[in-house]
Amino acid sequence: MFNLFKKKSEVEKLQDSYKKLMEEGFKLQSINRSDSDQKYFEADAILKKIEKIQAK
Template structure:
C-alpha cells in the first residue's frame, strides 16, 4: 500500500514499452512481416537505452 503513489523510474517505463513492442511484433509476425521487423527494431533501440541506463 505504501508503494501506491510511487512513481515509475525511467528504466521501468522503458521496460514496459519494450514489453509492449515485443508483444505487438510477435502478433504482427504472421500478418505482416515488414511491420513486425519494424517493431522488433524499435524494441531493440529501447533495449539499448535500458542497458545504457543500467550501466550508469
C-alpha cells in the same frame, strides 16, 4: 499497497514500452512481417537505452 503512489523510474517506463513493442511485434508476425520487424527494431533500440542507463 504502498507502491500504488510510487512513480515509475525511467528504466521501468522503458521496460514497459519494450515489453509492449515485443508483444505487438509477436502479434504482427503472422499478419505483416515488415511491420513486425519494425516493432522488433524499435524494441531493440529501447533495450540498448535500458542497458546504457544501467551501465552508469
